[in-house]
Amino acid sequence: MKTRPLQFQVVTRVVAFIILAFSVFLFFAGHNNPGGGFIGGLMTAAALVLLYLTFDVKTIKKVIPFDYAKMIAAGLTLAIVTGMGGMVLGQPFLSQYDRYITFPFFGEFHATTALPFDLGIYLVVVGFTLLVILTIAEDGS
Amino acid sequence: MSMLHFIPLAPFIVAIFIPILYKAFRHIHTGWFVLPLPILLFIYLIQYLPFGGEPLTPIMETIAWVPSLGINFTVYLDGLSLLFALLITGIGALVVLYSIYYIANKREEPLNNFYVYLLMFMGAMLGVVLSDNLIVLYVFWELTSLASALLIAYWFHKEKSRYGAQKSMLITVSGGFAMLAGFTLLYNMTGTFSVREIIASVSEISTDMLFIPAMILILLGAFTKSAQFPFHIWLPDAMEAPTPVSAYLHSATMVKAGIYLVARFTPVFGGQAEWFWIVTSFGLLTLLWGSVSAVRQKDLKGILAFSTVSQLGLIMSLLGIGSAAYQYEVIGGESIATVAILAAMLHLFNHATFKGSLFMVVGIIDHETGTRDIRKLGGLMTIMPITFTISLIGVASMAGLPPFNGFLSKEMFFTGMLSGASLDVFNVQTLGFIFPIVAWVASVFTFLYCMIMLFKTFTGKHQPEKLEKEAHEAPFGLLISPIILASLVVLFGLFPNLLAYTIVDPAMQAILPGLLQEGEQFYVNIYHWHGFNAELFMTMGVVFFGAFLYVNLKKVQETAFYLGERDPLNWFYDNGLDGLITGSTAVNNVQMTGKLRDYFTFMFAFLILSVGYMLIRTGSFAFDIQNAAMISPYIYLVVAAIIISTIALPFMNNRITAIVLVGVVGFLIALLFVILRAPDLALTQLLVETVMVVLLLLVFYHLPELKKEKFTPAFNVSNAVISIGVGLVVTITGLAVHAFSNENPMSRISDYFVENAYALAGGNNIVNVILVDFRGLDTLLEVVVLGIVALAVVVLIKYKAKEGEDV
Numbered sequence: 001m002k003t004r005p006l007q008f009q010v011v012t013r014v015v016a017f018i019i020l021a022f023s024v025f026l027f028f029a030g031h032n033n034p035g036g037g038f039i040g041g042l043m044t045a046a047a048l049v050l051l052y053l054t055f056d057v058k059t060i061k062k063v064i065p066f067d068y069a070k071m072i073a074a075g076l077t078l079a080i081v082t083g084m085g086g087m088v089l090g091q092p093f094l095s096q097y098d099r100y101i102t103f104p105f106f107g108e109f110h111a112t113t114a115l116p117f118d119l120g121i122y123l124v125v126v127g128f129t130l131l132v133i134l135t136i137a138e139d140g141s
Numbered sequence: 142m143s144m145l146h147f148i149p150l151a152p153f154i155v156a157i158f159i160p161i162l163y164k165a166f167r168h169i170h171t172g173w174f175v176l177p178l179p180i181l182l183f184i185y186l187i188q189y190l191p192f193g194g195e196p197l198t199p200i201m202e203t204i205a206w207v208p209s210l211g212i213n214f215t216v217y218l219d220g221l222s223l224l225f226a227l228l229i230t231g232i233g234a235l236v237v238l239y240s241i242y243y244i245a246n247k248r249e250e251p252l253n254n255f256y257v258y259l260l261m262f263m264g265a266m267l268g269v270v271l272s273d274n275l276i277v278l279y280v281f282w283e284l285t286s287l288a289s290a291l292l293i294a295y296w297f298h299k300e301k302s303r304y305g306a307q308k309s310m311l312i313t314v315s316g317g318f319a320m321l322a323g324f325t326l327l328y329n330m331t332g333t334f335s336v337r338e339i340i341a342s343v344s345e346i347s348t349d350m351l352f353i354p355a356m357i358l359i360l361l362g363a364f365t366k367s368a369q370f371p372f373h374i375w376l377p378d379a380m381e382a383p384t385p386v387s388a389y390l391h392s393a394t395m396v397k398a399g400i401y402l403v404a405r406f407t408p409v410f411g412g413q414a415e416w417f418w419i420v421t422s423f424g425l426l427t428l429l430w431g432s433v434s435a436v437r438q439k440d441l442k443g444i445l446a447f448s449t450v451s452q453l454g455l456i457m458s459l460l461g462i463g464s465a466a467y468q469y470e471v472i473g474g475e476s477i478a479t480v481a482i483l484a485a486m487l488h489l490f491n492h493a494t495f496k497g498s499l500f501m502v503v504g505i506i507d508h509e510t511g512t513r514d515i516r517k518l519g520g521l522m523t524i525m526p527i528t529f530t531i532s533l534i535g536v537a538s539m540a541g542l543p544p545f546n547g548f549l550s551k552e553m554f555f556t557g558m559l560s561g562a563s564l565d566v567f568n569v570q571t572l573g574f575i576f577p578i579v580a581w582v583a584s585v586f587t588f589l590y591c592m593i594m595l596f597k598t599f600t601g602k603h604q605p606e607k608l609e610k611e612a613h614e615a616p617f618g619l620l621i622s623p624i625i626l627a628s629l630v631v632l633f634g635l636f637p638n639l640l641a642y643t644i645v646d647p648a649m650q651a652i653l654p655g656l657l658q659e660g661e662q663f664y665v666n667i668y669h670w671h672g673f674n675a676e677l678f679m680t681m682g683v684v685f686f687g688a689f690l691y692v693n694l695k696k697v698q699e700t701a702f703y704l705g706e707r708d709p710l711n712w713f714y715d716n717g718l719d720g721l722i723t724g725s726t727a728v729n730n731v732q733m734t735g736k737l738r739d740y741f742t743f744m745f746a747f748l749i750l751s752v753g754y755m756l757i758r759t760g761s762f763a764f765d766i767q768n769a770a771m772i773s774p775y776i777y778l779v780v781a782a783i784i785i786s787t788i789a790l791p792f793m794n795n796r797i798t799a800i801v802l803v804g805v806v807g808f809l810i811a812l813l814f815v816i817l818r819a820p821d822l823a824l825t826q827l828l829v830e831t832v833m834v835v836l837l838l839l840v841f842y843h844l845p846e847l848k849k850e851k852f853t854p855a856f857n858v859s860n861a862v863i864s865i866g867v868g869l870v871v872t873i874t875g876l877a878v879h880a881f882s883n884e885n886p887m888s889r890i891s892d893y894f895v896e897n898a899y900a901l902a903g904g905n906n907i908v909n910v911i912l913v914d915f916r917g918l919d920t921l922l923e924v925v926v927l928g929i930v931a932l933a934v935v936v937l938i939k940y941k942a943k944e945g946e947d948v
Contacts, residue, residue, distance in 0.1 A: 034906065046828055
């Protein structure tokens with residue numbers, strides 16, 4: 001285990017989660033404001049990369065036990081399955097639906113099928129970025 | 142979505158669960174989970190048979206797929222597709238049952254793979270015979286090639302299996318490509334991919350210039366798939382597959398797809414002389430070549446393979462002759478040419494029964510003795526009496542002896558050939574006399590190899606020392622399927638008219654639509670005894686000469702033709718493949734230098750040449766800055782900074798500085814996006830730059846130290862020419878586009894998105910709406926690309942090839 005500057009570690013602990021939170025916000029904001037699956041995914045990946053840079057790979061693997069290859073597969077499956085949803089109703093592949101649903105307390109919620117589709121993209125982007133970076137980083141070490 | 146759509150899809154759906162079941166129930170043979178499916182499908186399909194004497198009315202169900210291109214998932218069930226679908230599911234069920242006992246439930250046998258491939262194949266085959274839409278048919282068609290290659294290579298650790306799989310794949314897939322080209326030509330002429338509609342517009346297209354090319358291309362697909370001469374060479378090598386697979390693919394289904402295609406297109410091309418001659422002559426040639434070559438084989442499965450080749454040729458030639466039916470009037474459901482179609486359909490069915498049982502029997506012999514070599518076998522009659530009985534029935538039927546069903550179709554085949562010779566269209570007078578002669582000679586050889594197969598295996602001296610195992614009768618489970626098939630051979634031999642108006646007549650009506658009056662049926666009456674006529678004397682001659690040749694087998698096999706071990710036509714395939722590999726390696730060595738610089742040179746040179754050429758050819762140089770947007774001073778500043786950093790880049794001696802400079806360019810572009818009010822793009826660009834820096838640093842860590850002098854940028858003329866060229870071409874194109882839009886004002890696509898983003902997709906962020914909705918398919922495929930790239934990176938890095946190893 002290599003040692004890293006203490007300041008760096010302390011700052012990262014706070015900042016990484018701010019970035020993570022912001023990336024989740026970006027993801028949900030996507031439909032009406034700048035953001036979306038692609039940007040949100042990239043930002044999440046950036047936050048995680050920061051964590052990996054600060055602490056070592058082993059530690060983070062314990063904390064975030066994701067298999068990024070499986071994450072890509074899950075994302076692709078989610079996107080494709082969402083796209084096929086419309087086909088059951090006789091609509092073409094990737095037909096999108098949206099509807100406003102009013103919940104008690106929470107108020108109006110805009111439900112779209114674009115959201116799970118975007119989530120699929122989000123997962124693929126996160127999985128891709130980290131898989132590539134980690135694979136290259138672990139090589140030779 | 143109707144029930145009919147589920148028929149071709151059901152096997153794929155079941156296939157998804159097979160790996161799970163395989164893992165969950167290790168002690169149960171996976172085949173038991175597969176078995177119910179073909180049985181259910183078979184029972185479901187049986188109910189469509191016209192038992193009550195009422196003619197079968199075709200059923201058509203459509204699901205829109207890409208309606209704008211005329212591509213729909215249309216399922217069409219008529220007599221022809223029903224006959225094939227019944228064979229696929231019926232023989233499929235028997236093959237699955239047989240395979241359960243044939244392939245042991247051992248850990249090292251990847252049974253899950255086997256059954257997934259088998260189901261994939263079954264579904265694809267059902268899709269081929271049930272699709273009305275040509276594109277859908279093509280997709281399923283290529284799936285059968287793929288699935289069969291996987292099945293042939295099931296024991297992939299064997300060199301020969303891989304060779305056979307590759308060969309079958311290369312030949313059938315290239316035929317499939319030709320067929321696709323033929324389909325598109327048909328689409329060009331008719332504007333539809335629906336077979337129904339194409340048939341309806343035959344009279345308009347038959348004089349079209351593209352009609353004959355389309356015919357030939359489609360026939361190429363059919364001939365490669367059905368192993369017609371000279372494409373038959375893949376079929377014997379495909380025998381490396383496990384025997385249940387051979388029984389399935391090569392007796393009942395895959396090789397018959399070509400027959401199906403020819404039958405399906407008979408209403409389109411049938412009235413043409415070219416069709417008649419091509420189909421008939423290739424069929425006859427295949428028939429002759431296959432039967433003569435079968436005598437060379439020492440392997441029982443090899444004999445069966447060539448026998449299949451020859452029998453497929455037989456059916457093909459009958460379809461060719463029968464296509465002349467369009468030239469004659471049908472009276473009382475009968476005309477001079479329809480008997481050939483009748484013979485073809487009857488033989489198609491009979492062949493599936495007796496060849497299926499024979500393949501299974503050969504599998505049993507292999508399973509119980511450890512060899513299929515007829516030089517080692519012999520005297521098994523008393524040791525394996527049940528197997529012998531089944532073989533006797535199958536072989537006698539194949540040889541065309543009464544009272545088995547093969548006799549009926551063989552006699553009818555002679556009738557078809559004789560009637561073919563007496564046609565008076567298409568200049569048959571000149572060469573038609575050859576038809577019965579070839580048919581007769583081929584039948585003599587068929588009789589000969591049937592005798593070899595039966596007698597060399599079951600009679601003579603038993604040589605236990607040459608066998609790997611001690612021979613004994615097969616377990617009962619292995620015998621069930623061949624017994625069922627052999628019983629069918631006998632049953633339909635004794636009561637052939639069970640088939641007449643249930644299966645054969647509907648199939649004929651599907652092949653020859655429009656010939657009958659309303660409510661009429663083709664005259665189908667199959668019987669054993671039809672007096673002392675030419676056909677009977679031909680059969681007697683076959684038996685006599687066949688037996689004569691068998692007695693003199695030694696001398697026959699010493700003739701020059703039989704000296705080589707393999708089919709001489711393989712020479713063309715093997716050398717062609719070698720040439721292809723050498724040629725592509727040569728091209729590769731020039732093009733794939735492994736230097737990124739060279740690749741960029743190729744790409745940019747291509748860009749300059751293609752775009753530049755188009756610019757000059759269309760004379761689109763134009764300069765018009767009217768309506769150009771105002772450029773604010775910030776933009777000048779940012780662009781100037783971008784230009785300076787870019788120009789500075791090649792002069793950097795230090796890698797870190799170079800990376801930082803690239804980063805600066807990226808961030809400046811992000812800034813440009815901010816100024817131009819594209820927050821989404823700016824955000825993406827910024828994040829990508831950040832992640833890229835990390836990546837670059839990681840890669841940097843691994844790069845070997847480069848020597849200084851390599852890094853010093855030498856002024857390279859070709860580099861300068863290319864980079865300036867690219868810049869020029871892009872700038873000129875941009876200016877030309879702007880000038881063009883000034884002259885021809887058109888509504889901008891962005892306006893459409895602005896107006897409809899919320900109304901159609903319920904989102905205010907246009908960029909995101911475009912990504913997930915308007916162009917969702919692009920996005921989906923892009924993330925698929927991301928997934929593939931990630932896979933490639935992992936494979937490249939984790940499974941690095943060692944020094945001197947091939948990737």
